[in-house]
Amino acid sequence: MLRVRLLGEPSAERDGEPIELTAPLRRLLAYLVLHPGPHHRDALASCFWPDAADGVARANLRTAVWGLRRAVGADTVVTTRTDVGLDASRVATDVDEPDPGGPELLAGWPQDWAARARDEHRNRLVRRLDALADDAEAASDPSAAAAHSRARCSLTPLDEPAHCALMRRLAAAGDRAGAVVVGRELVRRLHDELGVPPAPPTRSALAALRHPEQAGTGTGPPRRPLFGRAAELRALTDAWSEARAGRGRVVVVTGEGGIGKTRLVTELARRADNAGARVAVGAGVDVGDPAPLAMWQELARELVHVVAPPPDGTRWPAELGRLAPDLANALGRADVPAPVAAPELERLRVSDAVLRLVEWAASGRPVLLVAEDVHRADRASMALCAHIGRRLAALPVLFLLTRRDRPARPEADALLADVGGRGVDVGEIDLGPMDDAALAEVARASAALDEDDVGRAVRAAEGNPLLAVESARALAAGLSDPPPTLRAAVRAVLGTLDHPGRELLECVAAAGRALTAPEIAALGVPDGTEQLVLDTGLLNRASGSLRFRHALLAEATRAERRDACRSHLRAGTAIERAAADDPGADPDAVAAEVAGHLRAAGRDDLAGPRWERAARHARTLGALPEAAGFWGEAVRCRPDAGDLHLELAEVHGWSGRSEEFEREWRLALDLLEPDELAAAWCRRGTVLRTVVCRPSASLEAYRRAAASLRADAPVRLRVDVLLGQAWGESSAADPRRAEELLEQASALVPEPDDATVAEIENVRLMTVIRLGRFDECTAVADRGGSAAARARRPDLAYAIRVNAASALSAGGDVEGALAQTEAAVDTTRGIAVLEQPCLSALAYLLGHLGRHDEARRVAFTQLVMAERMDTPDHVGTARHDAGMVALAADRYVDAATMLGDALAFPTHGFSRPAARLAMAEALAAQGLAEEAEAELRRTAEEEIGPHDRPWSLVPRMARVQGLVAGARGDRTAHLRRLEEALAGWRRYHGADRGTEFMTNFVDLGRPPVAGLVEPDREIARLTAEIDTVANGGTCRSSP
Known part of the structure; x- marks a missing residue:
């Protein structure tokens, strides 16, 4: 039997006889004893002779093995051509019998493997001593427990938890003074050897x-009182009282980092919550690239869990699911809302859904919304903050925002100005440096200090309460002076953590936000690590999530990371994995965040696909600037990918950035493969026929697509190209050719699905309108509109129905137009971005039929809806339409007011010169000749484009000039101007009504029900007015 002693000076004996071994043989024997089993010769050679050439190292090993076999016996050393090891049945060692008081393993040996072995042996001793101490404590023998703890601490002189256990056991044994000495010696060693303060538990x-009289018994830190902010808290409380009474308002708290913004709003939130209010808190993400509306995902998520599900049939909860699926699920909705295609309309739908959630939450209780760190919020979140803020005046909601004073965030200033201009009370609270007396209270509440140390903490803080807290904690930990910076304080705490603890802390810092429990689990941290980092005092836990106590602490931790790339890689991977494993989450919603972390980790190869997913997700939310940014990142990762340039070009097209659209298109065209060109030209044609609305350019693109089609091109692509060509021909070229193209498209799909039927009939409708065959519109619209509804394409149903209504109205079939418009309203009900223009058409047609009271109610509904949508185009257009409805009903005061309001908006959703003339008419009808004359002069100053139908403005101007002359009592001029107007309309009478309709549609950008030029109607009206004036009567007299 070979017995090997490795504790102390290594030695060996065989059958009781000592064995003389050289140093190389002792090292080889010790290694083989500590690592049982066979070892590959190459591995052993490189371990013992790492600096030697491979051949030399292997030769040295052969010599050592030969010598060891001779010394200890060939039967003990087991060798093969590839491996070397010991026969474990013939070897015994003292390592298996650890003695807490015995010598060190392989004392003085410098090799890495020897050091690792010593660590493992020490850990075995530590576990044995811990067990002995626990057993003694359980046996009510505190002295023995303290003795074992003391021996354990001698092995790990810098282990803080072990020393805390020793101090507790000494105190239990009645040796409190000895416990204090142990603690002081530990603080000194930490400072002298590591330069760090002790952790919070120590x-x-x-x-x-x-x-002892101050020792708490709770499991967490008690809530500290709010010091030094009585005036600011009173201002917030007053604002909250006003909001609770139904006078909603916005308050912004501004101050430098660490000045106490979060502490102040947390105190108000605590009081509001205690009073039964609904409280939701969200924050801007500290680092990375958050998904659009990331802050509102957080706010909405808190609200949906404190409100009851809305009644069945309510559409907005499903729309909320666009933001995050779990939001809709929490409100009892699992269905996905139908798309409406245009990104801007998608954004408005999401915004309206969030607003309705806030209104729903406020319908039963007052609501406190807190948006923290808006200086970091994404642009879409800031825009939604403004949208919500503008609607709060009559709601019991206080919207509280916090921001740092630097760097400047113009969007925040614009938000305040905008909201304040809409009649919502806006308050601003600037938090300045805290006075010394309040800082002293903060320091005393943070740690047990004498007054000298309190004074030092106050001086170090320079008015900043966060610095006061950290300085107080450092002094209480035994440091002689407060750390010079927050970063130094964090550095000291990081030095107390083991590797897993530090990695977890660095990952939370890299995330820039709270990491949820599933995300922490995805990091795979060892048991106990979370508590370890919580004990540092840098983090807090809330609802299972870990978050830095303050953003400045996270910033300081990020600056002290050992491997920033690794922390971002781990954080991003964990966030993605947690989202993928959550059936209620949308992994695409975190794609931008994950991609940002992968970029920071230097892994663009992994980031690229995530940027693509993030861009598509942003597009579904209508967040075009963010989508463009994400596609730009994807292009940076793969600059030679033509498909990515094409995606970026399309987003620029939707954004109205024509130069950027053309630039990226040219780049895409140069990079795409020949078999990709047809689809690319087809997509270009779609952009040019929709948001850009350039029919001739669109037709050219579709023609290029047709020329690029390969024989094996997919049927769907062929159909899309044919339909695009047909639309272009009907809009800008030969409608007869469009009919031929439609027949070809129909032949490719003999059994089309509903969506394809709707698309074909939509283009067919445009063709028959262009050909002036208005009597066919109803049948085409009914086929296409019904198919679109079945296919859950409300956007397509809207386009078909309202275009048909426009054509029928132009053709004189007002009742038929009304039926199509009512069908459009039914199909789009609950989708405000589509329903609003349908209501516009409905109000116009009702007025046209003399049903003025109904028209007025519909116009009011449209106006309310537009006000909720809160965009200049929608609000301005709705006020214009309401003004025209009022004018048709001879409500001249209302008409002038509404039209004046509409013209104040910078919108081109209606003809501004025509609106000026209508306003002048309303003023003249009130007898306000001077004001009407001034409005006529402003008409001449308006920029006139093709959509204004310049030829039609001349007879309209002449008629209004006649009305102004009549208001002045000049009957001759009145009659002359009316006759000039009649002659002008007669010159146009008989023109191609289909072409005129298409021109209106293309140039105005919306179905022109309320903007039609109708010569027959104008001629009939003028003929009646001339007869009245010629017979001594008046028209449009003052009411």
């Missing part, structure tokens, strides 16, 4: 020994 243990 500080707490020391404080409990020094001041």
